[in-house]
Amino acid sequence: xxxxxxxxxxxxxxxxxxxxxxxxxxxxxxxxxxxxxxxxxxxxxxxxxxxxxxxxxxxxxxxxxxxxxxxxxxxxxxxxxxxxxxxxxxxxxxxxxxxxxxxxxxxxxxxxxxxxxxxxxxxxxxxxxxxxxxxxxxxxxxxxxxxxxxxxxxxxxxxxxxxxxxxxxxxxxxxxxxxxxxxxxxxxxxxxxxxxxxxxxxxxxxxxxxxxxxxxxxxxxxxxxxxxxxxxxxxxxxxxxxxxxxxxxxxxxxxxxxxxxxxxxxx
Numbered sequence: 001x002x003x004x005x006x007x008x009x010x011x012x013x014x015x016x017x018x019x020x021x022x023x024x025x026x027x028x029x030x031x032x033x034x035x036x037x038x039x040x041x042x043x044x045x046x047x048x049x050x051x052x053x054x055x056x057x058x059x060x061x062x063x064x065x066x067x068x069x070x071x072x073x074x075x076x077x078x079x080x081x082x083x084x085x086x087x088x089x090x091x092x093x094x095x096x097x098x099x100x101x102x103x104x105x106x107x108x109x110x111x112x113x114x115x116x117x118x119x120x121x122x123x124x125x126x127x128x129x130x131x132x133x134x135x136x137x138x139x140x141x142x143x144x145x146x147x148x149x150x151x152x153x154x155x156x157x158x159x160x161x162x163x164x165x166x167x168x169x170x171x172x173x174x175x176x177x178x179x180x181x182x183x184x185x186x187x188x189x190x191x192x193x194x195x196x197x198x199x200x201x202x203x204x205x206x207x208x209x210x211x212x213x214x215x216x217x218x219x220x221x222x223x224x225x226x227x228x229x230x231x232x233x234x235x236x237x238x239x240x241x242x243x244x245x246x247x248x249x250x251x252x253x254x255x256x257x258x259x260x261x262x263x264x265x266x267x
Contacts, residue, residue: 070182118209123169142158173264
């Protein structure tokens with residue numbers, strides 16, 4: 001009987017991640033929402049030097065136009081938004097806080113690098129599909145360097161080679177490059193915000209993720225759950241900051257998600 005609640009908790013932690021639903025889509029769901037700038041509660045734990053979500057554009061950059069997206073499933077999306085909100089505060093946040101308290105930052109950074117490194121096939125293939133041959137070469141070279149010098153990707157020596165740019169390509173962006181529109185906006189339970197196009201993209205990317213092929217299923221779920229908790233441990237407090245700053249969190253999340261996706265597609 002004790003195995004049932006444990007399995008449910010594990011499943012929730014596993015599926016609450018862009019990696020499973022992918023992304024990036026590589027890292028597009030709830031973890032992206034957690035990436036905000038200047039969060040007082042994150043304790044300076046950002047891995048990204050320039051968080052790309054909800055951050056203000058540089059003064060010399062042109063202000064982005066807000067891209068609208070159809071929201072015919074408003075009542076469903078609104079309900080799921082609040083469901084995910086409670087699940088974050090009641091489960092994901094407490095678990096991630098406990099994890100951060102006992103696991104040194106150096107270890108967590110190593111795991112972050114490892115999970116990013118093993119998802120190279122997603123970025124590599126989508127670079128090829130988008131005709132970004134040079135970027136695909138950078139992805140492959142970074143993978144080789146980090147997998148060897150970086151000891152299976154736990155370190156990131158590729159950062160010492162500025163010419164090897166770090167990418168975030170995914171199948172949702174690939175579809176966009178083929179002029180396929182967003183479709184409708186939709187929020188998935190546990191998985192977070194998406195669109196019809198990105199939902200298809202995330203499902204496609206899943207076939208390129210090595211973690212998807214780990215057997216047995218319980219082990220695959222455990223590895224993915226670890227990745228989710230590890231990623232969240234760097235961003236605790238960011239979602240709270242977002243909610244306080246947004247006049248209407250639901251609309252703020254929708255607009256921020258769409259703008260973030262548009263930015264990645266342009267890049």
